Every structure is written in structure tokens, then in C-alpha cells.
Amino acid sequence: MKILGLSAFYHDSAAALLVDDRIVAAAQEERFTRKKHDSAFPTHSINYCLEEAGLTIDDIDHVAFYDKPFLKFERLLETYVAFAPRGFRSFRMAIPVWLREKLFQKDLLGTELKEMANNGFDPAEQLLFSEHHLSHAASAFYPSPFEEAIVLTMDGVGEWATTSVAHGKGNKLEVLREIHFPHSIGLLYSAATYYTGFKVNSGEYKVMGLAPYGEPRFKDLMMEHLIDVKEDGSFRLDQSYFDYCTGLTMTNDKFAKLFGEPVRDADEPLTQFHMDIAASVQAVTEEIVLRLARSLRKEFGIPNLCLAGGVALNCVANGKVVLADIFDRVWIQPAAGDAGGAVGAALATRYLNFGKERTVPNGLDAMAGSYLGPEYSQEEIEKQLTEAGGVFTTLSDDDLYDQTAKALADEKAIGWMQGRMEFGPRALGNRSIIGDPRSPAMQKTLNLRVKYRESFRPFAPSVLREDVGDWFELDDDSPYMLLVAGVKESRRKAMTAEEENLFGIEKLNVPRSDLPAITHVDYSARIQTVHKESNPRYHALISEFKKQTGCPVVVNTSFNVRGEPIVNTPHDAFRCFMGSDIEVLVIGNAFLRKEDQDPALALDYKNAFELD
Template sequence: MLILGFSCHYHNSAAALVSDGEIVAAVEEERLSRLKNDPSFPARAISTCLETANSTMDDVDLVAFYEKPHRKLARVLSTAIRTYPAGREHFTEVLTKWGRESFWSPGEMRDQLLALSPSRGTRARWNRRFVFVPHHLSHAASAYYPSPFTDAAVLVTDGVGEFSTTTIGEGSPETGLRLLSELRFPHSLGLVYSGFTHFLGFQVNEGEYKVMGLAPYGEPRFRDTITDAVVRPHGDGSFAVNESLFTYHVDRRMYDMAAMERLFGPRRAPGAELTQVHADIAASIQLVTEEMLLRLAERARRETGRAKLVLAGGVALNCVANGRILREGPFDDVWVPPAPGDAGGAVGAALQAWHGHAGGAARAPRRPGADGMSGTRLGPRYSTRDVRAALADHELGHVVLPPQDITATVARLLADGKIVGWFHGRLEFGPRALGGRSILADPRSPEMQRILNLRVKRRESFRPFAAAVPRDRAREWFQLEGRPGSLLGAPGAGYDSPYMTLVAPVHPARAFELADPVRRLGGLDVARNEIPSCTHVDGTSRVQTVTPEDDWLFHELLVEFEKITSVPVLLNTSFNRRGEPIVCSPDDAVECFLDTDIDYLCMEDTISWKTPAAELHG
């Protein structure tokens, strides 16, 4: 049975295709439309998934949408009634937008799907083949069904679904996937974090990463202010948001500006200079978020009795908090899907439709510790002919090499301090580049972090970068280990983190003695250890573990780099510029390469350069 799942109408639309319970394709609409966080109906993504599976809409047996639009409307109406008359202006605006974009979405989505069908079948046919999966159930399914675990507790935390903002559930062969308890709007940890993102001058639904990256530069001196006046924790792990301060349920403002500025000082204007106060605010909301997620994890363990945990929802993109849950929480294992946000809801909706609506069998057996995400390589693949055409269109000089020479040559370039665009195989699904569409650099250079941020990524200089390492070498470089009952990392053997969803301290054996650790803004170009360009100011790194089974070529590149440098680690960041999605096609890659200070471009079996002086010889 072929099931199509998709998400849209909020942000970062996506589509996914599941065949007999296995994920065969998934891609975000933004990668194809080239519009960052594209929320529109994912026509391109759906078509691409079908092409990847050599199928058409006429082959699809069931379509699943990642939420229930009418249940969301019920939340909007009930909130407006509860807050009347204060919220009437906001209610009118939201309801008008809903009527224009979302209230009619079930029928409109069917029509758009019909437009993608070669036979242009009847709409009645699709009425029998269309299911709406509750938002948090889609998130939960995206985490539990592809996870390496037979049974697990499930914790979903995001802004808001229909009514839910936080959900605890469990999955097992005996019970299936079920949700057990919830917190409801407006009490939302995700929306509070987004509110502070806005207060710090960053874009909501895009700048939350920046708050997380800014936090280590500060001291959490506003922590008590936040837990007293903004979001108050309860003893059972739940929490309550101060509805008079955070007003996203009443009007377009996320918070009462005057009240927030009395608590935290003036709001930072977008693009304004970052100060220590801003770093301290970021550190404070990050710490509160980590503490509340740890309490929620403890509650999930009490409610379910399960030893494994899977996380989903947009808050699960907070890899610093995820790392703390693994190290300090009550679970033997923690697993986060590569796309825990709304894009991943497309995968979850399709999987839930298979297991909950189509009567699909339990998932196929996997080798111990393996998951069902195919290393995230679920997007389109481009041929060497596509690569050659893109290079010819831009008249780029290049050489064609066999795989073993590709890895040896690129490793040498990286060891010489060059920045390389790396484009191989199918496009990754999710917000992280994992060796399919990556920019790679030498982690040993303390200057490389600043060079990449300013001259390639063109983003704020304080932003950190991730580290890619062979899994069997990770324990030598990072404090990322499992517990005695762990499936994903026995003690002393290193822990599996294939999707950059966990932050861990760099191993103390790799650290240098520093008289001044320099955690203030502007201190990232200090050589704290042997891999400074992918070490943050607090001595941590976002870690990607790589195995030959996941990506043979990328793993071989890490091996070749170690032969030259004795360091089996590479700096890995997404292949894009600020404000743009990760590159998808060879044309996208060439355009980014030519418009930045990337030195070489490696696409499939070719290595390219911009000037004759950079031409490879020998």
C-alpha cells in the first residue's frame, strides 16, 4: 500500500511517501521552491516524492494530512470566546485569514491533489482516501515508528497543534501508539521560547537556533524572573504561562511589550548590536527550557514506565536540551528524528495512516540500533549528467575522479585549509545537512568559524558549527556515552547521534589549558581544544556520528582526513547562504559556490574550481 503524507499552511511544508510501512521518500517544499520555510501546498514536494518512487498520484492508496483543520478552528473559536472582548480584533483577523486559507483546506487540498493526478479522477474518489491525523499524533508517529526502539515513551513539545502544546505518550507492539496526557494552549513552552526569540530581535520560527547559539555567551541571571513572571513550573512536570504577559492567544503581539521591558530591559531591534544583556536573556530562557524539559522527561518515565524516550515537535530541535535529557534524564536511550518539526509531521501522518487507518502490520524487523530513516537520504537524487550540465552552464573547470581519489583529494584540500562544498547522493530530509548537501572545513583552525560565518554563510559571527566524526571514534573526542541498558551506546563505546540532534562536551583530553576561557561575545576564535572551529564557547559541540552503513563515501572522507591530520573530525554545516534553503540540485549548488568564498565544489565524481589558479594538478 502506498500512502502519501503532507503538511502545509503554517510553515515549512513537506511531503512523504510510505510504502507498506517503510518511508521511501520525503522532501520539504522549500528545497524545491527555493523559498525559506515555504508554507504553501507542497505540490513540488509531492511530485518529487512520487517521481522518486517511480509512481503517480493514481498509484496512491491513501492520503494523510498532519493535523485536523476543523479542530484547529475550534481552538481559535474557543480561545476568542474565552478572551472576549480583549481578543475580538485578533479573532476577526485570524478568522478572516482562516476562511481565506485554511477553513476550506480539506476540499481545496483534494482539488490540488486531483490536479497532480494523471487521470484527473473524481473528487468523490479522494473523499474515501483522505485522512486527517491530529497534529501531536503526527509528531509522535514521526518519532516512534522510525525509531530504533520496540517500545518507548514519547514526548512531543511544540508551539501548538490543534489544542495540545505538550503531549506524553507511549508506543509498543502491545499498545500501539497512544497519547496519554497533554498540556493545552495557551500554556506552551515552544511559544514562550519563540516570544523570547522575537524579544531578542530574531525572526520567529527561524531564529530559535540563534537564541540557543547565543545562550552560552551569557549567564542565566534572569532565570528566576522567567520562572516567577513568565512561565511557572509545577511539581508534576507541567507548567503555566502568565497569560497577562504572553498575549499570543489574544492579539498579534506575542507579549506585553511594556511589561517585558520592565522585566528584561529594552527589546533588541532586528540587526542591532548584540550585548551581554541579550546573551544573559538567551542563557536564561535556554536554561529554563532545559529544566522544564527534564521535568517533563521525568513525568514521561513515571507515566509510561518505559526505559527509552523519543522526542518530537519543534522544541525537540533544541539539541542542547536533548543532550541534557540524555545525560541527566531518567532514560537509558533518547532518540530524536531528523525532522522533529512540522516537516516531519508529513512522515508521521503517513506512518500513522499505515498503522492506524490501513491496518498495516507492525514495522519490519531491523538490525539492533538501526532506525527507519535511511540516514535521512529520502529526497531526490541527481545524475552525473545533471552535474555535468550544471558545470557546463557556468563554464566551471573540473576533474572527474573515482571515489577513492575523490575522498583522498578532498581530504588533502580540507587539510590545507580549503572550504569545500560537498554534494553527493540523495538530498537529506530535515534541517540538518549530514553529508549529502554540506559545506566542509578543517576543524583545527580557530579562524575557520569566523571565516565561514561571515564570508560563506553570511550570518551572525557568534553562530557555532557541528562536528562530523566516525561513530567508532566519537568516544575519543566527545563525552557522549550510553548507560548500561542503552541500545544506542554502551558505556565506553560512544553514543549514536547520526542526525545532529544532540550536543555534547568535547572530551577533556582534547582541551588546551587557557588562562582566560573567553566566553564573552567575540570569543569563538580562541583555540580551546584540538577542534576549535566546531567547539562552542562552553566547550560543547553538536555531534554527527557517521557509519559506513549510513554513508560510505562521507565516512571514507573522514578516514582519509585522519590519515593526513590524525584528527577524524570535520566541520560540517549546511550548504546554503543566509536566508536560503539548503541547496537541492546541482544548479543550486553551483550558484551558491560561485556567490560565496567556498574554494572547491565536489559534486558526485567531479571536483570544480573557480579560477585557473585553483585548478587541481596530480
């Protein structure tokens, strides 16, 4: 059975192809169109998935969409009726878009798919719709290494649900309970994102990165006024502080009065106040997630937990759950946001609509390391680089690892593009910019000169799985960079009293461990464990770096600049290389040094993309 899963029309459109019980391919539309969070019908992603499997749309048995547009429209109407007459301006702006585009998505999807088919595509028979949170839950449970698990999904909002609990066993998956809009932990976090001056639906991870610079001094205030959290983790938001139901913003004047400052403009400097707001909403989120996890383990007694939904990308909260030992094992869908809904819709169709038997994956899981996107042959790499005017040397594998490890040890920023592109928001060693974590200057260099982004943003370590316990307070698998844990005590450097008193971001310049480039101000790190089985080339490179330096860790950040989607093609990689201060580019076995390139090919990438 061949099932194509789709997510589209809101943000992060994507396609995923399931052939029998194997996820053959998955990709986000933004990687092809180069438009961040592209929400358009995922034509390029569909074409890639089909091409990867050697299929056409005529070979597909069913297409599964990740949510139900009519239920979303029902929520929109009921919300406006409930809050009437407030919100008429927002209603007046939203309804024409829904009537013109979103309400008739079934027709739109059918039309687009029929145009791609040669022998006819019958939407009435072949097009199916899953519910939003069921798609998330399916994306988390079915690829997981568990025969049975509790599945917790948390995001902004799907159709109605914002938080849901499901029970998965074998090929069965049942949603047991839900918290409904407008009560949403994801929307609370987005409200804080908006209030601190970042862009909603893309800036939430900045708030998470900013939180360690602050103190959670507003946590009690938030839990007293904004959100009522019960002992079991269920919650309700006081809507008098928010504007997302009826207005055009996330928060209102009452929200600003509660905290004593107006909404920050994006170009205003960050102050300790904003850092404390970030720390506080992060602390509230962690409290809710921990209470939910504890109550679910106590109620069901099931030892395994799966997580999905946008809130599951909050790797700090995930790390707290793992380190609390509430569940024996935790597995998180690497594409936890809406893009992953495409995978979930396809899996839900196979197992729930058609009752196919499920085989629990061997090894890590069934996501293939999340390396599900396009890859390029050495011949195609060299062709694209030559067309772009790149000057390169083709090296053997051994020479490639040796030369790249030496460049890392020389504190050079390296663009590293290998194999299949990652599916989901994290670069996991196939579309990465890498550096030496021992360098005190690397964090600032990568932020300001390579990524062109805010200086406070932390970087993640990629560490050999066999060495993770020697360097971090974690001795578990974290292949998808979705867990935060502390740097091991023996690797830390104590800060002086004078250094402790520095203003938030100034602390970043103080080396806090043997790995200053990846150690956040609270001695934490967002860890990716690198496994020989799922990424042999990345594992080999880090092993060579360890051989040369004694360090089994590299800095890993996504191969892009601020506001740009992660690179897909060799041509994308070369453009980013020539538009930033990346000093070495490695694509397949092609090795490029910046000083060897034609200076006329340099690009001004600093302002090429909109702020994210």
C-alpha cells in the same frame, strides 16, 4: 499499501511517501521553490516522491494530512472569545484568511490532488486527516528502533496540544495526556526569540546558539513570573506577560518591564543582557524537559524515549536528557518540526487506521539516515555544471577523497554534495559545507565569508562513529546532529583569567580545544556521528582526512547562505559556490576549484536572501 503524507499551509510544507512499511522518499517544498520555510501546497515535493517510486497519484491508496484544520479554527475562535474584547485587531486580520483559505483546506487539498490525477482522486474515500501531535508522535515512534517507548512531543502549538505524552508498543500508539494552548514551552522560547530581536519560527536556534555566551541570571525570574513549572514538568504560562493570544506580537510591555529593557530591533547590537536572556530561557527549557523525562520514566518504567516536535530540535536540552541517563535509550526524529508531520501522518494512517503489522527496524532506525530526498547521476551532474558554465574535473572515488581531504587540510571551505538530499533542517554530509575543525580561523571564515551570518553562530562536528568517544563526552549514536555534548577534557585548552573576562562573543576568538572551529564557548559541540552503513561516501572522506591528519572530525554546516534553503540540485550548488567564498566544490565525482571558474559567473549572494 501506498500512502502519501503531507504537511502544508503553515510553515515547512513537505511530502513523504510510504510504500508498505518503507519510507521511500520525503522532501520539503522549500528545497524546490528556493523559498525558505515555504508553506504552499507541496506540489514539487509530491511530484518528486512519486517520481522516486515510479508512481503517479492514481497509484496512491491514501493521502494523509498532518493535522485537522477545523480543530485549529475551533482553537482560534475559542481563544478570541476567551480574551474578548482584547485582540479584536488580530481577530479581524486572521478570520478573513481562515474563511478564504484555511477553513476549507479539505476542499483545497482535494482539488489540488484531483488535478494531479488522471483517473480521478476521491477525497471522500482517500483523503485522511491525523491530529498534529499524533503525527509528530507517529513520526518519532514508528521509525525508531524500539518495540516499546514513551513518546514526548513538544512544540509551539498544533490544534490545541502544545506538549503531549504517548505510549507506543508494536503497531499501537496512544496519546495519554496533553498540555493545551496557550500554555506552551515552544511559545515561551519563541517569545524570548522575539524579545531578543530574532525572527519567530526560524530564529529559535540562534537563541540556543547565543545562550552559552550568557549567564542564566533571569531563570528564577522567569520561573517566578512567566511560567509555573510543577515537579513532574507540567507547566502554565502567565498570559498577562504575552501577546500571542490576542495581539500581533509575542510579548507585551509587562514582559519588557519585568526584564528592564525593550524588545531588541533586529539591527541593534547584541549585548550581554540579550545573551543572559537566551541563557535563561534555555535553562528554563532544559529544566522542564528534564523534569518531564524523569517523571515519565518513574511513572511508566519504560526504558526508551522518543522525541518529536519543534522543541526536540533543541539539541542542548536533548543532550542533557541523554547525559542524565534517565532513559536507557533516546531516539529523536530528525525532521522533528512540522515537515516531519508528513512522515508521521503517513505512518499513523498505516498502523492506526489500517492496523498493519510493524517490524521494528534493524540497525539505526527506519529513516535511512534521513537521506530521503533527490539524488543526481554523474551524467546529470556534469550536464547541469556544463550548462551553468562550471569548469570541473571528474575524479575516481579514491582521487576524490584524497584531493578533498588535502583541500580540507589546506583550510579551504568546501561545498560537498553527494547522494540523496537530507530530509529535515540539518545537513548531514550530503548537502554540506565542510572545513578543517583544527583551524582557529575556520569558524569566523565560514560565518562571515561563506554563510554571511552572525559571527556568534557555532558549527557542528561530523565525527566517525568509531572515534566519537575519543574526542567528545559522548559514546553513543548521534546520526542526526540532535545531541550536544562536551569536548573531551583531554582535548580542551584552559582559558586564562584575562580570556575568561572577555565580553561574550570576543571569547569565540580564543581557541578552547584541539578543535577550535567546532568548540563552543562552553566547550560544547553539536555532534553528528557518521556511520559507514548509512553514508559510506562521507565516512570514506572523513576516514581519508583522518589518515592524512590524524583527525577523524570535520566541520559540517548546511550548504546554503543565510536565509537560503539548503541546496538541492547541482545548479543550486554551483550558484551558491559562485556567490560565496566557498573555495572548492565537490558534486558526485566532479571536482571544482574557485580559481578555475570564469570570474564573470561570480554572483552577489551576500544580500540575495532575506534575513532568517
